[in-house]
Each structure stands twice: as C-alpha cells, then as structure tokens.
Amino acid sequence: MGRRTQDLGRFTDVALLVLVSLAEGDKHGYRMIQDIEGFSGTALEPGTLYGALMRLEERGWIEQVASDERRKPYRLTESGRGALTEQLATLRRIERTGARRAGVAWGSS
Structure with missing residues (x-):
C-alpha cells in the first residue's frame, strides 16, 4: 500500500502532535x-x-483562522485531517506489530 504523503518527506513527531491537538478544534x-x-x-x-x-x-494541512486577538489561532484542514488519519493508521500497524513481536498483551495486569 503506497502512502499518499510519501513525497512530503519524513512525518515528524511534532507535526503529528500538532495535528492531533488541532483535531480537537482551533x-x-x-x-x-x-x-x-x-x-x-x-x-x-x-x-x-x-x-x-x-x-x-505550507503543506496545506493547517491554516490560520481570522482573529481580532493578538494570538493567531490555527485549524486543521480537510487535507490535514486526511494526513492525520493516514498517520494514525500507520502508527496502529506499527503498534500491533511491535506488541506482537515483543510479546506485549495490552490491557492485562
């Protein structure tokens, strides 16, 4: 399965954190x-x-929101929501593979 965002380079942890934060709202x-x-x-x-x-x-994944305040809010775009969804699916595959290979059973005491 090819990645849509492959041409955009390495997906950084900071970018993922920002997208997750903005998924909740501006x-x-x-x-x-x-x-x-x-x-x-x-x-x-x-x-x-x-x-x-x-x-x-620059990638079009977030955009500034018009505001009269000094601080400039940002929002997630539809393209950004798609990139976040794709990255989260990748992380889930990595997590499942890592847990299986490491013998980790999530949710057990």
Whole structure:
C-alpha cells in the first residue's frame, strides 16, 4: 500500500502532535503547547512549534483562522485531517506489530 504523503518527506513527531491537538478544534500556539504537553507529556519550545506550524501550513494541512486577538489561532484542514488519519493508521500497524513481536498483551495486569 503506497502512502499518499510519501513525497512530503519524513512525518515528524511534532507535526503529528500538532495535528492531533488541532483535531480537537482551533487553537493558538500557546494553547497547543499546553494541550500537547497535557496529552503527550512532550514540552515543546515555541520555536519548535512555530517551525512545525509553518511547515504544516505550507503543506496545506493547517491554516490560520481570522482573529481580532493578538494570538493567531490555527485549524486543521480537510487535507490535514486526511494526513492525520493516514498517520494514525500507520502508527496502529506499527503498534500491533511491535506488541506482537515483543510479546506485549495490552490491557492485562
């Protein structure tokens, strides 16, 4: 099965975290940093986040939302939702394969 996003290069962890955060709804950078740390335990520096936002915006996976506030919110585009869905499916395949090979049974005590 070929990947639709193959020509876009390596899918970074930061990009995945941003897409997951925005899948919940529009957010500005500081709110994304808080959300990402809350659900993943990853503390992003603003420069790391804003570099990822620029790359994701260039790919058309996110876009800025018009706002009168100082902070600029972003939203996930339909293309971004498709990329996220594809990446999550890949991660599920990796997780299932890794668990099987490592002999890990999720949900058992």
